[in-house]
Amino acid sequence: MDANDGFRRLDRRECLALLATVPTGRIVYTRQALPAVLPVNFCLDHDGAVVVRTSVSSELASAIDGAVVAFEADEVDAAAHSGWSVVALGLATLVTDPVEHARLLRTGPRSWAPAPREVFVRIAQELVTGRELVGGRTLYGVDLSS
Template sequence: MLDSFGFEVLRRDQCLELLAGLDVGRVIFTHRGLPAVQPVRYISHGEEVLCCAPEVSALFHAAGDAVVAFEVDDFAADRESGWFVTVLGRARLQGAEGVPESLPAMSWRSVGDDRYLCIPIEVVSGRRRK
């Protein structure tokens, strides 16, 4: 099925597969009453997306226990083909003790005081253009 822009509408399993294939995405959240976007390194882990949220960041202070969106995409340089996946979920904050040690490093920072933002994949949608 195609959407009104001519993109193929993806099933949940296709979205999760694409989500697992990259490691940089964007968290969309509300900061001081306005939309905000934060690029993050992430991992798709089961039915959630995990990313770092330094304790001093706007993301850390605004996104805990709030509904957020997460977006990842991959488009060809000519912009004629590609895909995007969007996740919606009520985020929660946690320390490193709740994150499996087998996961790769997700922080761009050299200090280890980061907290993690966990976004459950409650709603997921995706589109692809070949």
């Protein structure tokens, strides 16, 4: 755990392993000069990139293509007062290569809201950070484990 905040920093390998365990996360991007957050289902590709499937005409596809975005996923156990959070920062690009698109049709995420024409967005992870809170600790003398 870190000295002052009760959280343990996660290394890149741990972050990627945790991301692979959850089906949803959030993309943080800029919409009309303001921050926007959108929940999405995703998968990790073979190189660790986050891959999202969306409608070709979606606001998301046009807003993030070629932009640096943040992607966050987490898991929380409220009863145990524990959990983790991972944030990945990187360049988002539409997958335009036909061979790559065909591969992702077979192996990539499935849309929860299918559209007639879909595209894949790849977020190359330039910086990945994470932290974990382990349950059962006390805060100001109060036992949070019960």
